[in-house]
Amino acid sequence: MTNEFKTYHPIVNFLYFAFMIGFSCVFMHPVSLAISLIGAFSYSVVLKGRKSIKSNILYMLPTVVLMALLNPLFNHQGVTILTYLPSGNPLTAESIIYGTSAAVMVISVICWFSCSNEIMTSDKTVYLFGRVTPSLSLILSMTFRFVPRFIKQTKAVADAQRGIGNDVSGGKLINRIKTAVKILSIMITWSLENAVETADSMKSRGYGTKRRTAFSIYRFGRRDISALVAMLALGTYIVMGAVYGGMYFSYFPLITHNGISVYSISVFSAYAIFAFLPVIIEVWEVMRWKAIKSKI
Amino acid sequence: MESYKIENLSFTYPNSEKKALCDISLAVERGEFICLCGKSGCGKTTLLRLLKTTLSPFGKADGKVYFNGMELGAVPDIEQASKIGFVMQDVENQIVTDKVWHELAFGLESLGVPTNEIRTRVSEMAEFFGITDWFYKKVSDLSGGEKQLLNLASVMVMNPDVLILDEPTSQLDPISASEFLRTVEKINRELATTVILSEHRLEEAFVMADRVVVMDNGEIIADDTPKNVGKILKKNNHDMVSALPTPLRVADVLTVREGRIWLEEFSKTNTVDEGRIFRVRETNSCKPCIEAKDVWFRYEKNKPDVIKGLSLKINKGEIYAILGGNGTGKTTALSLIGGINRPYGGKVKVSGKVGMLPQNPQLLFTEKTVLDDLRQMKADDGVLSQMIEVCELKNVLNQHPYDLSGGEAQRAALAKVLLTQPEILLLDEPTKGLDAHFKDKLADVLRELTKNGVTVVMVSHDVEFCAKYSDHCSMFFDGSITATATPRELFKNNTFYTTSANRMAKTVIPDAILAEDIILACGGGE
Numbered sequence: 177m178t179n180e181f182k183t184y185h186p187i188v189n190f191l192y193f194a195f196m197i198g199f200s201c202v203f204m205h206p207v208s209l210a211i212s213l214i215g216a217f218s219y220s221v222v223l224k225g226r227k228s229i230k231s232n233i234l235y236m237l238p239t240v241v242l243m244a245l246l247n248p249l250f251n252h253q254g255v256t257i258l259t260y261l262p263s264g265n266p267l268t269a270e271s272i273i274y275g276t277s278a279a280v281m282v283i284s285v286i287c288w289f290s291c292s293n294e295i296m297t298s299d300k301t302v303y304l305f306g307r308v309t310p311s312l313s314l315i316l317s318m319t320f321r322f323v324p325r326f327i328k329q330t331k332a333v334a335d336a337q338r339g340i341g342n343d344v345s346g347g348k349l350i351n352r353i354k355t356a357v358k359i360l361s362i363m364i365t366w367s368l369e370n371a372v373e374t375a376d377s378m379k380s381r382g383y384g385t386k387r388r389t390a391f392s393i394y395r396f397g398r399r400d401i402s403a404l405v406a407m408l409a410l411g412t413y414i415v416m417g418a419v420y421g422g423m424y425f426s427y428f429p430l431i432t433h434n435g436i437s438v439y440s441i442s443v444f445s446a447y448a449i450f451a452f453l454p455v456i457i458e459v460w461e462v463m464r465w466k467a468i469k470s471k472i
Numbered sequence: 473m474e475s476y477k478i479e480n481l482s483f484t485y486p487n488s489e490k491k492a493l494c495d496i497s498l499a500v501e502r503g504e505f506i507c508l509c510g511k512s513g514c515g516k517t518t519l520l521r522l523l524k525t526t527l528s529p530f531g532k533a534d535g536k537v538y539f540n541g542m543e544l545g546a547v548p549d550i551e552q553a554s555k556i557g558f559v560m561q562d563v564e565n566q567i568v569t570d571k572v573w574h575e576l577a578f579g580l581e582s583l584g585v586p587t588n589e590i591r592t593r594v595s596e597m598a599e600f601f602g603i604t605d606w607f608y609k610k611v612s613d614l615s616g617g618e619k620q621l622l623n624l625a626s627v628m629v630m631n632p633d634v635l636i637l638d639e640p641t642s643q644l645d646p647i648s649a650s651e652f653l654r655t656v657e658k659i660n661r662e663l664a665t666t667v668i669l670s671e672h673r674l675e676e677a678f679v680m681a682d683r684v685v686v687m688d689n690g691e692i693i694a695d696d697t698p699k700n701v702g703k704i705l706k707k708n709n710h711d712m713v714s715a716l717p718t719p720l721r722v723a724d725v726l727t728v729r730e731g732r733i734w735l736e737e738f739s740k741t742n743t744v745d746e747g748r749i750f751r752v753r754e755t756n757s758c759k760p761c762i763e764a765k766d767v768w769f770r771y772e773k774n775k776p777d778v779i780k781g782l783s784l785k786i787n788k789g790e791i792y793a794i795l796g797g798n799g800t801g802k803t804t805a806l807s808l809i810g811g812i813n814r815p816y817g818g819k820v821k822v823s824g825k826v827g828m829l830p831q832n833p834q835l836l837f838t839e840k841t842v843l844d845d846l847r848q849m850k851a852d853d854g855v856l857s858q859m860i861e862v863c864e865l866k867n868v869l870n871q872h873p874y875d876l877s878g879g880e881a882q883r884a885a886l887a888k889v890l891l892t893q894p895e896i897l898l899l900d901e902p903t904k905g906l907d908a909h910f911k912d913k914l915a916d917v918l919r920e921l922t923k924n925g926v927t928v929v930m931v932s933h934d935v936e937f938c939a940k941y942s943d944h945c946s947m948f949f950d951g952s953i954t955a956t957a958t959p960r961e962l963f964k965n966n967t968f969y970t971t972s973a974n975r976m977a978k979t980v981i982p983d984a985i986l987a988e989d990i991i992l993a994c995g996g997g998e
Binding site for chain 2: 332
């Protein structure tokens with residue numbers, strides 16, 4: 177799979193997902209919802225390949241059906257009464273539609289998050305925190321090193337203990353608990369013991385002698401600037417559009433909206449371009465690559 | 473000019489009567505390569521740590537240490553951090569961050585170097601070490617040898633004047649260890665960095681070093697060129713002789729090549745009597761207690777086979793060694809014998825209770841003192857005190873198991889395993905990190921056990937140890953055994969994978985596999 181957007185600067189990646197997930201949560205207009213869902217879905221296919229179509233549908237469909245059915249059971253707002261429930265409460269068309277819309281919103285946000293997990297690696301998180309304060313990024317980086325090591329060592333100790341007859345996975349419950357407590361206590365000793373040496377290694381390499389700088393492997397290039405400018409321009413237009421009612425849609429008590437106008441189409445288009453930005457970048461890079469290749 | 477000048481340095485740890493260092497005087501010239509050796513606990517680490525203020529242990533120090541002509545205490549921390557590079561023994565604990573690039577940059581970040589300069593220096597260093605491919609890797613994806621090279625690179629990136637290494641290869645396998653030492657040599661030769669290296673793998677270090685310093689009981693007992701140090705130790709018949717490289721033990725030369733030339737010359741004018749080598753060791757019985765037939769194993773369904781058609785037969789009461797390189801499946805084979813993993817094809821028949829000593833003995837300890845740890849095994853007092861006797865643990869009973877030295881921890885863990893009264897003892901790299909002296913002690917314990925009918929199976933990289941002490945050796949390659957024989961038969965027929973004594977004596981005394989053999993054949997002492 178190509179993954180061009182991933183090579184962009186972490187700040188671009190982060191801002192994109194922050195905006196996109198934010199927009200997806202706020203804009204409840206069915207057209208916006210559809211744009212966000214299709215954008216997230218197609219990007220996840222671009223990122224993770226065809227097999228993700230199946231896995232996406234597997235969690236998306238049940239969520240939508242469940243929420244569309246459950247919402248009217250608890251939400252009785254709306255004026256279009258279809259029938260009365262056994263409890264005597266009304267079943268309204270608005271609540272069914274709202275349930276479906278909310279479900280679409282939830283699944284597209286989940287889908288965006290899964291995409292962002294692919295892009296925002298631990299490196300990038302560490303870097304972004306490093307922008308705030310260098311020591312925070314060091315703490316994060318050390319945690320990312322420590323936790324897997326701790327788990328590995330715990331497993332190794334448990335295995336070795338099993339070899340001399342102290343089994344955590346079988347035998348009498350009381351013995352298992354005793355062994356588990358022992359392993360945990362020695363693991364604390366182990367952590368402290370190792371921390372002393374790590375501290376030595378840090379001091380030996382000048383930790384604490386001067387104000388730290390935060391080195392990073394990322395460079396803010398021209399394409400990052402272009403992406404950022406595009407995002408800001410589109411984002412501003414979308415937010416303005418939302419403020420001036422271009423995406424107005426109300427579910428209760430009666431479904432009301434502003435209709436489709438040239439203005440609202442322009443806002444939706446901006447939103448669509450925004451939602452498809454990573455996909456556009458991927459496609460564009462592939463095209464450019466092909467063009468360069470054909471020249472050779 | 474001297475890099476370091478140490479004058480009458482003595483050091484005593486708190487709560488200790490004995491001096492850890494006693495009146496040490498030593499001068500290290502700029503660009504010199506010094507090898508510091510001595511038995512575990514002789515004060516090497518203490519001395520090395522006193523050469524950098526932030527690492528100096530607490531205690532009472534007398535005497536003076538000068539760094540580049542300035543008293544060490546007066547050299548500011550920030551200068552010491554960059555000018556004195558220190559690589560420690562433990563491979564894992566030295567690594568601070570999770571990514572290779574971050575680790576390389578750590579020192580420079582601490583010194584407040586601007587990002588652009590860090591980029592240049594890190595890339596320069598990665599190129600020098602040939603580790604550019606790893607740059608984006610996670611530290612946890614590197615092998616042990618690679619991790620130690622990373623530690624070295626992250627120190628070198630600060631461009632130190634002096635590089636101090638405290639037993640850096642003790643946790644590495646032989647191949648990674650010699651790669652590591654070659655890199656240190658390259659740094660010394662090409663960057664003119666002063667190197668002070670403490671080692672117990674002397675075979676390679678002696679060839680590289682300009683000078684060897686031998687310590688014993690906190691004192692310097694020899695300080696001379698490698699060849700002369702060999703002469704001095706042999707003249708005094710010191711314990712350390714058994715740790716010397718084979719060519720140096722037999723003659724006064726350093727390499728196998730020189731040793732062979734010497735031996736060929738020697739045999740022209742003197743009689744070499746192969747008959748003096750004690751040929752066959754007697755084994756207790758020929759009753760097989762472990763049998764494996766055409767065993768196949770893989771860890772996961774979609775992964776390749778690790779064990780491919782392994783067959784072996786191990787007799788009761790013998791020491792059986794499985795030798796082979798990294799990643800050939802030796803440890804996996806051991807886990808199959810131990811019943812931790814089950815083969816998907818073939819059969820493993822084991823008659824007797826199995827005890828297993830893991831590669832890292834620390835994994836077995838869970839209590840606050842060694843004694844508590846042993847008591848936990850619920851043995852009678854009689855058995856317990858006997859075990860303490862056999863494993864020589866009397867002096868360490870009240871210590872925390874994590875405070876023991878490599879050899880002591882190994883023996884304490886062994887005692888713990890033995891208290892389960894196994895009839896078959898499985899050992900994974902038992903000599904890793906042990907010096908020559910502790911290896912001999914371990915061998916004594918193992919010998920004692922086989923006398924009582926315990927079968928010992930070990931997997932190891934340590935050719936010399938297996939040659940010296942095992943009854944049968946197997947060569948392991950690509951998931952199965954390629955050859956099995958007594959060590960003498962096996963190594964006699966090998967050209968590369970054999971002891972250095974054998975390589976040296978091949979043309980004159982093909983049967984010799986140990987330095988002792990050559991000495992005997994040449995008419996030396998019993």
